[in-house]
Amino acid sequence: MSKLIEVTDLDIYYGDFLAVENVSMTIEPKAITALIGPSGCGKSTFLRSLNRMHEVIPGAYCKGNVTMDGQNLYGKNVDPVSVRRRIGMVFQRPNPFPTMSIKENVLAGVKLNNTKISKSDANDLVESSLRGANLWEEVKDRLDQPGSGLSGGQQQRLCIARTIAIQPDVVLMDEPCSALDPISTLAIEDLMNELKNEYTIVIVTHNMQQAARVSDRTGFFNIAGTGKPGKLIEFDDTEKIFSNPANKATEDYVSGRFG
């Protein structure tokens, strides 16, 4: 299931503005890769370019190569929709579909694509996805109620269940815990640890303790100043980044002496 992503010389633009410059990294399968760095340094932009969500914004595009198991995701004949089916994404703010029940939200990836699915298969998929997102026990008696009636932490796990229901190879998470309380955060972090047995996970976080707790590899992004492009400063094993980083800026940032 999980796959290796290789990024080489990726430049990401919003119109004329170069937002992220010259990123190269290898994202290992069955591991959690964390991206840290100050606000506006391009972490989320980089993350969104991994499943071609970046180009959804008008005028946004990127140059360079992103390959998943050797296949170029930005190749000429590649349909961005098919890329997004292989690489799922969880957003900063929980965003369940307000018109759908909990069950329909989990099945959204299937139903919205008009894929036929038998009732028993659908029920199995709902249960396995919700169990995978550690939400089954909390919602199994109210699957037909609206997803927006859940608490923030539950909604976020519902969004994770929705993402893993399409059985992607990679799961991208854009600050998935920044809108959540510590207990929900813990639940999501435990979940990430379980998910990494099956999926490649990339997470953007502002919480350095979180990056240190959950990730195997960490990338530090920085920006020279407003209006300048963000760059990948250092990318290494999480332990090394937080104990003995090679770069001075990384050390300043992880030790809180930044800015």
Place this chain on the structure above:
Amino acid sequence: MTTSTPARTEPTSSRNAQVETSGIKPGRISQALHAGILIGSVLLALGLLYVFGTVSLFPLLMLGAAIYLVVIYVVGRAIEGRRHGLDRFVTGLVTTFFLMALIPLLSVIWTVVSKGLARFDAEFFTWSMRGVLGEGGGAYHAIMGTLIITGITTLLSVPIGIFAAIYLVEYGQKGRLAKALTFFVDVMTGIPSIVAGLFAVALFTLFLGPGARMGIIGSVALMVLMIPVVVRSTEEMLRLVPNELREASYALGVPKWLTISKVVLPTAAAGIGTGVTLAIARVIGETAPLLVTVGTTTNLNVNPFDGRMQTLPVFAYYSYATPGIPREAFTERMWAAVLTLMLIVMTLNIIARLISKFFAPKTGR
């Protein structure tokens, strides 16, 4: 509020002292006194009118309101202080203007209902005016005409309007075409309805020659009026759908058109439904464009592609403008027609409310 911030750093004893000197207010105007002032003002106005002129309802209410505003300000200021007095005055002023806005509305409803009920009977809804010269007859042909013409207009305008709005919001971005479309929609929402009517006449004169009168021409005229309203309201509703939902859908590998049809439109369905019903209500009462495109007839004609049709607004207009003998019969039919039209519009509004209630995204709380 004013004392709490500095008081926080001060010792407890002085804070208590401050509250005692500044926090305690003089008494309030009791409800009984308030009601007394209100009734007294009206009675005083009644007395003044009786002494200086004739008593009638509208001047009585105006004078009563004016006296009430002055008295409540003075009394409020004396008992409750300057700020409360002013508050009482402004509350009274706003309420007065609200009631003034209600007067024409209630007056219209009262007039239409009281005068329309005279002929609001079974014959009115089952008979046309064919061969009816004086009393009797009905507006069945006009009701059918209005429903058919408005129905065709709706069937044609709603898809065009919704798709145009989808283009503007989802595809056009800020391109030139989208800007031009927005501009023309804005202009078209403001054009006088007779212009739409004459446009439709001119258009069909090209195909059918001069003098053609048909239901479909009226529908085209009403379309010109309805499409901009549908585009505008749908556009607003689509813009209200959070972008996060679109992104959530894209991130699940859902193509754009399915995202629009299955996520964006259902989320906005309540608002779009309300907008469409209000747009129908907007065009159903148009008179001038139907007068020049559909004409008038006393017979029932349910074929919008063949000849003149009758519609409720035109029916009402001709009943008033060219009555026969006895005149009362025509006037009564006119009021009944207007009442019917008002009930249709009211039904549409109720439907719009039901739509927004049942289709609105559920919160589960």
